[in-house]
Amino acid sequence: MSGKSVGVIGSGLGGLAAACVLAARGHRVTAFDKNGWLGGKAAVLEADGFRFDMGPTILTVPRVLERIFAEAGRDMADYLDLRRLDPQWRCFFDGGESIDLLADVDAMAGAMDRFAPGTGAGEGYRRFQKVAAGLHGVSERFFFWKPVEDLFDTIDLRANFSPATMRDVLSLRMGSSVAGTIRRHVREDRLAQMLDHFTQYVGSSPYGSPAVLCAIAHMQAADGVWYPMGGTRAVVEALVRLGRELGVTFRPGTDVAGVELRDGAVVGVRTASGDILAFDAVVSNMDAIRTYRELVGGPAARAYESKGFEPACSGVVLYLGLKQRYEHLAHHCFVFSRDPEEEFDAIYKHGRPAPDPTCYLAAPSFTEPGVAPEGGEALYVLVHAPYLRPGQDWSRMLPGYRQVILDKLKRSAGLHDIEERITFERALTPQDIHDRYKVLDGAIYGLASHGKFMGAFKPGNRSRKVPGLYLAGGAAHPGPGMPMVMMSGWIAADVLDRDASAAAGAA
Numbered sequence: 001m002s003g004k005s006v007g008v009i010g011s012g013l014g015g016l017a018a019a020c021v022l023a024a025r026g027h028r029v030t031a032f033d034k035n036g037w038l039g040g041k042a043a044v045l046e047a048d049g050f051r052f053d054m055g056p057t058i059l060t061v062p063r064v065l066e067r068i069f070a071e072a073g074r075d076m077a078d079y080l081d082l083r084r085l086d087p088q089w090r091c092f093f094d095g096g097e098s099i100d101l102l103a104d105v106d107a108m109a110g111a112m113d114r115f116a117p118g119t120g121a122g123e124g125y126r127r128f129q130k131v132a133a134g135l136h137g138v139s140e141r142f143f144f145w146k147p148v149e150d151l152f153d154t155i156d157l158r159a160n161f162s163p164a165t166m167r168d169v170l171s172l173r174m175g176s177s178v179a180g181t182i183r184r185h186v187r188e189d190r191l192a193q194m195l196d197h198f199t200q201y202v203g204s205s206p207y208g209s210p211a212v213l214c215a216i217a218h219m220q221a222a223d224g225v226w227y228p229m230g231g232t233r234a235v236v237e238a239l240v241r242l243g244r245e246l247g248v249t250f251r252p253g254t255d256v257a258g259v260e261l262r263d264g265a266v267v268g269v270r271t272a273s274g275d276i277l278a279f280d281a282v283v284s285n286m287d288a289i290r291t292y293r294e295l296v297g298g299p300a301a302r303a304y305e306s307k308g309f310e311p312a313c314s315g316v317v318l319y320l321g322l323k324q325r326y327e328h329l330a331h332h333c334f335v336f337s338r339d340p341e342e343e344f345d346a347i348y349k350h351g352r353p354a355p356d357p358t359c360y361l362a363a364p365s366f367t368e369p370g371v372a373p374e375g376g377e378a379l380y381v382l383v384h385a386p387y388l389r390p391g392q393d394w395s396r397m398l399p400g401y402r403q404v405i406l407d408k409l410k411r412s413a414g415l416h417d418i419e420e421r422i423t424f425e426r427a428l429t430p431q432d433i434h435d436r437y438k439v440l441d442g443a444i445y446g447l448a449s450h451g452k453f454m455g456a457f458k459p460g461n462r463s464r465k466v467p468g469l470y471l472a473g474g475a476a477h478p479g480p481g482m483p484m485v486m487m488s489g490w491i492a493a494d495v496l497d498r499d500a501s502a503a504a505g506a507a
């Protein structure tokens with residue numbers, strides 16, 4: 001029998017995915033979370049007849065989720081009702097123009113030509129999508145569905161040296177940034193700014209991120225944007241249900257204070273209340289750097305501190321219950337900043353909130369009217385902000401920045417009377433994100449993907465330093481965002497399971 005007892009630290013989407021896959025493969029799983037709810041950042045806020053997803057709202061690449069259900073021989077459709085959204089985003093620019101991002105590449109190219117006649121934007125977009133499709137293909141072959149820490153894990157040049165491999169390595173366009181790649185094909189400023197925003201899914205600057213991240217544009221065009229009825233919270237509920245059916249024990253309200261080691265290998269966990277629980281292996285869904293720093297310590301922690309990983313961006317979210325919805329919005333909208341360089345430099349270089357930020361809006365009542373009292377809207381407004389810097393006190397900064405955000409929505413998205421429509425309001429600041437989810441300096445999306453050569457690499461899913469420790473979540477390979485963290489959970493579970501089978505075979 002290779003069935004192991006496994007502790008999962010953290011029940012974010014990555015932790016839940018790992019727990020379900022491990023249980024489906026016959027392991028005995030206990031999943032802990034310090035919070036009283038399961039699902040981590042995919043939390044829900046319900047008040048005064050409004051329901052808000054508190055964290056993620058845009059679901060892409062649902063086949064990752066499908067694969068987790070398939071592990072247990074289940075059909076995802078029995079657990080989740082997913083609706084495809086097209087237009088995917090409605091985009092508002094500073095000058096008052098707007099365009100819808102459409103899934104179909106030819107239809108989008110046509111819309112771009114009408115939006116910016118004579119600029120060649122449509123043909124450029126077709127070329128850009130071809131490049132993105134190539135990068136997506138390389139990502140599927142070398143990055144996805146396997147534990148990766150660095151280039152040597154992806155491409156074994158000695159074993160694999162072939163013209164096809166070399167073509168793949170070259171096509172990664174190492175040394176080029178996302179912003180540079182976009183502008184080689186789509187030069188029109190506003191449309192390039194729209195395409196830049198795919199890297200906001202990983203909380204990184206398009207000017208500093210490697211070109212391979214352009215793959216996200218193809219994943220979204222090909223696989224679509226989806227809304228789970230019930231909100232993204234429904235994804236958490238579906239995974240928790242699956243986990244329970246497979247025998248996972250969930251322990252919300254249990255903070256894990258340490259990973260217990262014997263001769264350098266994992267033998268269990270220690271909770272904050274001092275209980276020591278024995279496990280054969282542990283999957284940590286806590287931030288990877290903080291896992292090594294706070295739960296493991298010693299040389300492993302020092303090794304990861306010295307690698308110079310940087311947190312991804314943080315964010316400010318306003319949850320606005322409106323008595324009357326805005327009919328000119330779509331389910332997902334972006335209200336772009338006046339100047340992307342000014343915005344990204346402020347957030348990523350200078351560590352300051354952008355003076356004129358891009359606002360992302362979710363107006364889910366267009367798909368699910370029950371999120372608000374009749375005719376109203378549960379409007380979610382997310383603005384990316386720098387990860388927490390010393391001296392930044394968001395309890396003092398929030399009131400002023402809230403006004404900057406509302407003024408931007410009035411000016412650029414036509415929400416002129418938004419203040420009169422608000423009947424309920426809550427906010428989430430970088431400090432709240434830091435405290436609620438035990439992340440690195442308030443980061444929403446784990447570690448930044450900055451570095452035109454190695455920016456896509458994150459701490460690997462099988463610890464090279466600590467036998468028996470596996471990592472899943474936004475700060476581990478392959479990175480943040482709902483589909484990637486769930487893939488991260490699948491990979492951590494798969495490699496743990498393969499290690500267990502190999503050990504059983506050797507015994």
Ligand SMILES: Cc1cc2nc3c(=O)[nH]c(=O)nc-3n(C[C@H](O)[C@H](O)[C@H](O)COP(=O)(O)OP(=O)(O)OC[C@H]3O[C@@H](n4cnc5c(N)ncnc54)[C@H](O)[C@@H]3O)c2cc1C
Nearest residue numbers: 010012014034040041055056057058256286473474481482
């Ligand atoms: C405001 C916001 C908007 C976002 N929008 C999108 C979006 O539209 N689309 C998208 O795909 N992604 C989005 N994301 C990102 C996405 O939510 C995350 O990448 C993903 O949910 C993170 O999952 P995770 O597995 O890394 O775990 P997390 O959600 O970070 O959860 C980790 C859990 O571990 C717990 N934990 C940590 N340490 C311990 C410990 N020592 N003991 C016990 N428990 C512990 C924490 O309490 C937490 O519950 C957004 C995130 C935020 C915050």
